[in-house]
Amino acid sequence: MAGVFIETMNIDITPLDRWIVTRTASRFPGEPTTGITTQLEAYQLWMLKKTLTLAREKSPFYRNHLKGINLEDLRSVQDIRQLPFVFARDLADHGLQMLCVSQGEIARVTTLQTSGTTARPKRIFFTQHDMENTAEFFTRGMATLVKPGQRVMVLMPGPNFGSVGERVKTGLSQMGCSTLVNGFVDNPGSVVKKIAAFRADCIIGLPVQVLSLARSSRATAHGSSISTNRIKSVLLTGDYVPLSIIRAIKEIWHCPVFIHYGMTETGLGGGVECRAQRGCHLREADLFFEIIDENGYPLPLGQVGEVTVTTLTRTGMPLIRYRTGDRACFLEDLCPCGSRLKRLDRVRGRSVVRLGSQEIRLDEMDEAVFKLDNMVDFQVTLVEATVATAGIHLLNVEFWSIPDKVQGLERKIEQALYKIPAIRHLMDQGELTINSIFASNAKLFSRPIKRSIKQERIKKKINV
Template identity: 40%
Template sequence: MSAGTPLDALAARTLGLAEGFDRADLARGQGARLRETFLWARARSRFYRARLAGCAPPRSIEDLAALPFTTAADLAADPLALVCVPQDEIDRVVTLETSGTSGRPKRLFFTAADQEITLAFFRCGLSQMVARGRNVLALLPQGRPGGLGDLLGRALRALGARVRFAEASPDDDAFRRSPPDLVVGAPVAVLDLARRTCGCTVRAVLLCSDRPPEGAARRLAAAWGCETFEDWGMTEMGYGGGVDCRAHDGRHLQEGDFLFEIVDPATGRAVPDGAFGEVILTTLTRRGMPLIRYRTGDVSRFLPGRCACGSPLRRLDRIAMRSDGRVGPHGGVTLGEIDDALFGVAGVIDVRGGFRAGTPERLRLEVVAPGAAADLETRLTAALDGVASLRAARAEGALALELAVVGGASAPARGKRCLHVDASA
């Protein structure tokens, strides 16, 4: 059996487990931390004091399902009610704009110790990709202290790597003269750079901040000969949730610091491994603003069985969609489905767009493809016909498709993208 993933040792240290722990050992360690989190939150948080009133403290992770969910609306309604420490212990506050909670932003609070949890995860995950003395190009803003770029930079420097941040697209000639060992960035930004610098040798790529389109790793390997890693995380959890190992068969989850569930979005009941549902997370070690059974809105599944690397940690499949991310007629479509269809067309580096209400509804897509061939629009339309809901809606006249191809240089998106919805007819 292989050596597992560096996250195994992190989970063991966090939960006080012996080397070579199994799922039963992990469950016992998580159960103890779950009880601690429950008691801490109920004693110190106004929100959880009310929400958990009448709930018995869990004795094991099997008791988790009896506890109520926490939602994005709760984080927006009164975020300070979830805070469990004095304000002078809060080291970072993050405000997230959202359209899903009546337009009110979510606010998240982290102590310095909470951010150390993320740093430990980043160091473990990145240790598979880069070694001391290697060069890293991060296609991200370095940002404020405690932000994603800052934490990634601190983790990389702790590993002895040299990191350079590039908010704007780097100079192609300079990249060719001295390609980095590791490139980190959002999928569309990295894919665009790989297209422009095809033939350079890059050791590894980490795709972060957004869902990678199907086949991204193959395209990057063809351009740079690199190994591609994908992470999953969200701001609510401090960015670090999971990252794949060198077997590249799902993202190993950070199960020392979080307890994860997959539930049916409609019923809230757990689904079996291999079935898709909404990802639910519970923090096990956070003290500033713990979250108990937080509904992430991300839809994915636990991959059944053990990874080829030998790790006992669960693996999360690629995020399929947001639980509220299916829009449009005939059952709707997600940006992920559109991405998977259109990024398979040679030359496409970015896709943007959205729906506009009316009869029929209109789906307008702007496809960025520098140096586009004359038949590109025909190939794009054919690719979209492979998405069943779009094909059916167009056949019935319920949907009109508008394609705009941008052939010149256009800066690709660097963060999470979405399908915009214009409700005005």
């Protein structure tokens, strides 16, 4: 578990490594049992059993859900595979029954809309203790990208207790950083001015929103913009991160761009890249991660499957083998920083529409379209239309660019999309037509949600 420093790379080990070693040593009273490979795994097994005991004792949902599970049968943390999964719909249907404390002990409730218009929202409950753990993770994890005394602009919601902005600010204040929690970006031009006035060293936000700021700041030629080399680091979070966005931000601000992986269910924080930027080191003292295949079996390192998470220290509403819906893999090689903590590769985009033998993937379109200079955001709508008796698929692209830089982008977007093999194949076969590409009049970022392909179905006669 202790890191092996690789001199040739000259990269400090992630600060999470030492923190997790200290945490596991302080909480786990016993010596590693024979057959368990590391102190961390012994600790994780110990905490898993504590979580299972708590959940069965206090939560009506888990009492029933974990019926028949014998803790003696769990001899290594890998035996977690004997336990049933928890799905998003369980959170929506039985959220309150999953609580292990009285509602009076809940310090924060987050309501999340699930997919589907009629689906009930998920509600995730946290105690004060759970929220303190989150801030502590942010203190340790952020040390990889900011130094004490630096100024951090957070483009995530705040300031209510337990919001991501508030928890990041609390975590960073422990490091002696000044933090301004702005909320999501609604107008890139005005946020660029705020960043310049605040003299931010670091920016934390959604990938597309931070890209819009970088491209807007470059387009603003006067003193209210962000000067070159002003920004020392960027952390992208809240959605999957296209490589094209990382490259574009690096090119404009000349700074390292880090990825954070996490969601409300992981207690906001989940994992963060170190200076080597080779995947997110996971918060393994609080969370046990698995990657599973479509049949629910754990996959080895390097194979892509669904990210599944078990909370090890959560007291309000523990999650046991929670299926996140995210797709990613654990990285196989040792991180150049030397840490043995598990690393999660970049999460893949979830938005995929299958047409015949082909997949139309938003993440592929993101890589192609965000490469185009002056692009800020776009929304793809796939329309299944019935013309006379025949079915046809039409692709509509509404896009946002830097003001006054719209010229020629329609054609470039069309060319970029046609270069994607699946789209080219469908177009060449006459199964897909790019129907319209147009600059949007709508206000930017009015809905800062996870990106997805919109789908519509129409039956009337249309002009193609």
